[in-house]
Amino acid sequence: xxxxxxxxxxxxxxxxxxxxxxxxxxxxxxxxxxxxxxxxxxxxxxxxxxxxxxxxxxxxxxxxxxxxxxxxxxxxxxxxxxxxxxxxxxxxxxxxxxxxxxxxxxxxxxxxxxxxxxxxxxxx
Numbered sequence: 001x002x003x004x005x006x007x008x009x010x011x012x013x014x015x016x017x018x019x020x021x022x023x024x025x026x027x028x029x030x031x032x033x034x035x036x037x038x039x040x041x042x043x044x045x046x047x048x049x050x051x052x053x054x055x056x057x058x059x060x061x062x063x064x065x066x067x068x069x070x071x072x073x074x075x076x077x078x079x080x081x082x083x084x085x086x087x088x089x090x091x092x093x094x095x096x097x098x099x100x101x102x103x104x105x106x107x108x109x110x111x112x113x114x115x116x117x118x119x120x121x122x123x124x
Contacts (some may be wrong), residue, residue, distance in 0.1 A: 056074040
C-alpha cells in the first residue's frame with residue numbers, strides 16, 4: 001500500500017480483501033492519531049496547571065516568607081512544614097511553662113498586694 005497525493009494506491013494484484021485490510025489499517029492509524037491528539041491536549045493542560053500551581057505557590061511563599069522565594073515549591077513546602085512543626089513545639093513548651101509559672105505569678109501578685117498594704121499602713 002502506497003499513498004500518493006492523498007490517494008491509496010494498491011498493487012494491481014490486490015483483492016477486495018486486501019483493500020479492506022488496507023482500510024482497516026488506515027482506520028486504526030486515524031484512531032491512534034485521534035488518541036494522540038487527545039493525549040497531547042491533556043498533557044498541555046496538565047503542563048498549564050503545573051505552571052499555574054508553581055506560580056501560585058511562589059506567590060504564596062513570597063507572601064509568607066520572602067527568604068523562601070529562591071527555593072523550589074517542594075523545598076519551600078518542606079521548609080514551611082518544618083517551621084510549622086518547630087513553632088508547634090515552641091507553643092507547647094510555652095503553654096507548659098505558663099502552667100508551671102502560673103502559681104508563682106499568683107504568689108507574686110499576693111506579695112505585691114501585701115507590700116502595698118504594708119506601705120499604706122506605714123504611711124498612716
